[in-house]
Amino acid sequence: MTSHRKHVSCGLPALFLSLALLPGVAVRAQEASVTPPPADSKPATDADFIAAADEVLGQMSQITGLRLVTPLKKSLRSREEIRAYVITQMNEEKNAAERYADQRSAEAFGLLPKGFDLDSFMVNVLTEQIEGLYDPKTREFYIADWSPLADQRMVMAHELTHALEDQHFQIEAWLRAARPNEDAELARDAVLEGSAMAAMVDYLMLGTGRSLKDLPDFDPSMLIGDLGSTPTLEKAPPFLKDALIFPYIGGLNFSAAVMRNVGWSALSGVFEKPPVSTQQILHPALYRSAKTPANVALPQLEKVLGNNWSKLDENIMGEFGWKEVLKQFLDSERAKNLAAAWEGDRYAVFEHKQTKKLILVARLHLDSEVHAARFFGQYSEALEKKYAERSNLLRRPNFFSFDTPDGGVFLDCLGLECVTLEGTTRDKFDAFIKSLDWPLAPQPPEKPGSVPAKTAMIPASGENIVAATFAGLS
Numbered sequence: 001m002t003s004h005r006k007h008v009s010c011g012l013p014a015l016f017l018s019l020a021l022l023p024g025v026a027v028r029a030q031e032a033s034v035t036p037p038p039a040d041s042k043p044a045t046d047a048d049f050i051a052a053a054d055e056v057l058g059q060m061s062q063i064t065g066l067r068l069v070t071p072l073k074k075s076l077r078s079r080e081e082i083r084a085y086v087i088t089q090m091n092e093e094k095n096a097a098e099r100y101a102d103q104r105s106a107e108a109f110g111l112l113p114k115g116f117d118l119d120s121f122m123v124n125v126l127t128e129q130i131e132g133l134y135d136p137k138t139r140e141f142y143i144a145d146w147s148p149l150a151d152q153r154m155v156m157a158h159e160l161t162h163a164l165e166d167q168h169f170q171i172e173a174w175l176r177a178a179r180p181n182e183d184a185e186l187a188r189d190a191v192l193e194g195s196a197m198a199a200m201v202d203y204l205m206l207g208t209g210r211s212l213k214d215l216p217d218f219d220p221s222m223l224i225g226d227l228g229s230t231p232t233l234e235k236a237p238p239f240l241k242d243a244l245i246f247p248y249i250g251g252l253n254f255s256a257a258v259m260r261n262v263g264w265s266a267l268s269g270v271f272e273k274p275p276v277s278t279q280q281i282l283h284p285a286l287y288r289s290a291k292t293p294a295n296v297a298l299p300q301l302e303k304v305l306g307n308n309w310s311k312l313d314e315n316i317m318g319e320f321g322w323k324e325v326l327k328q329f330l331d332s333e334r335a336k337n338l339a340a341a342w343e344g345d346r347y348a349v350f351e352h353k354q355t356k357k358l359i360l361v362a363r364l365h366l367d368s369e370v371h372a373a374r375f376f377g378q379y380s381e382a383l384e385k386k387y388a389e390r391s392n393l394l395r396r397p398n399f400f401s402f403d404t405p406d407g408g409v410f411l412d413c414l415g416l417e418c419v420t421l422e423g424t425t426r427d428k429f430d431a432f433i434k435s436l437d438w439p440l441a442p443q444p445p446e447k448p449g450s451v452p453a454k455t456a457m458i459p460a461s462g463e464n465i466v467a468a469t470f471a472g473l474s
Contacts, residue, residue, distance in 0.1 A: 057163070061164060063206075073141065082126075083123065087123060102118070103116065103119075105313040108349045121240070182315045190251035191255070193248050197248055246278075246320060278320035293318075299432065301432065304432060305350060309351065313348065342366065347363075359407070361422075376418060380400045390402045399413075407424050408425055412433065
């Protein structure tokens with residue numbers, strides 16, 4: 001969900017995006033050389049608001065070089081009105097079943113605890129954090145009526161940049177053009193949020209003779225307030241806080257890199273040739289070199305799993321998504337380095353219709369066999385931490401499996417690729433591997449005293465009788 005544009009829910013990778021775009025979160029700049037324009041600290045009247053918005057709109061047009069094409073609607077909104085707006089947009093963007101699928105997918109990856117009420121979280125955190133938003137559907141700018149005018153001006157700088165970009169680049173359609181690839185959609189949203197953050201920094205520096213491109217050592221994290229400062233965020237799972245930050249800070253880093261030595265004239269080129277992955281946001285040099293992800297596909301598993309299973313979700317995690325998954329079980333530095341080897345992926349989540357158990361399948365393409373081997377070793381560790389109750393562990397070169405109360409867990413790597421299957425049985429995993437045309441993974445050793453399913457009795461020397469017995473036959 002982007003709360004500027006209210007794409008309220010977009011599947012798992014865009015769930016990061018969904019929970020990230022909260023107007024007002026990123027408007028607490030405290031850079032020493034930055035002096036915000038003076039403003040009144042009292043709540044604004046309608047007349048004050050309109051006058052301030054028009055003034056800031058003109059300044060943002062001058063900063064970005066984007067002229068105002070058509071007049072912009074502006075209004076003050078109460079907290080109750082904004083909460084109602086958030087709920088309406090959530091329901092319009094995705095129905096309850098689709099939002100349920102997003103939540104269950106996050107649970108399958110270990111990003112959310114089971115039973116976490118994601119809908120309530122999103123509504124509550126948006127209501128707590130929102131200070132302003134721009135809605136491209138109505139082309140209207142809203143601002144919170146409880147916010148002092150001093151804070152409103154900073155929110156205006158950010159949101160009115162979205163309004164100007166919308167008039168020139170149609171941001172709603174531009175963002176949706178990345179679908180169904182949700183990693184690419186998240187990358188585009190980082191462009192929108194990052195460029196609005198860059199514009200806000202330049203607004204805060206008006207009158208200093210400097211801009212963001214003059215600050216090579218600028219720390220963008222200074223623009224993010226304390227994410228634990230509100231009741232909802234204080235209790236939020238860690239990945240949700242990362243999701244709040246990424247489009248703002250990752251996008252600002254990207255924008256600063258793209259506009260360095262060029263300035264705002266580079267913006268139109270980014271909209272014409274947008275980044276294709278969150279990897280390009282995290283590593284702007286890969287955007288400049290036009291590195292594109294590998295095309296990774298999953299076989300059709302519906303027939304293998306049977307009619308009792310339904311597919312909830314299928315999409316692409318991207319480097320940012322895998323970094324978040326790895327951070328749940330490994331330290332941040334290892335997660336960051338391991339995810340940077342990402343070159344493509346595809347995942348799917350299935351749910352049993354009666355028991356509601358989940359099956360997670362993922363296929364990753366890494367940038368070298370060395371990094372694929374490293375992923376195998378470190379993701380094996382992550383899986384052990386993910387599942388506290390394990391039995392029948394089997395470790396072989398490039399293959400790892402164990403059983404849990406929720407089903408078997410399997411990790412297999414071949415060449416540049418690794419696949420995982422969680423929550424199913426060995427025969428389903430073997431069928432999956434066969435559909436990839438990969439060699440069959442090592443079989444578990446036979447338990448002592450077990451009767452093989454098929455045995456051959458070899459006659460003693462001189463005998464001419466050969467007997468074959470099959471389990472279940474007499």
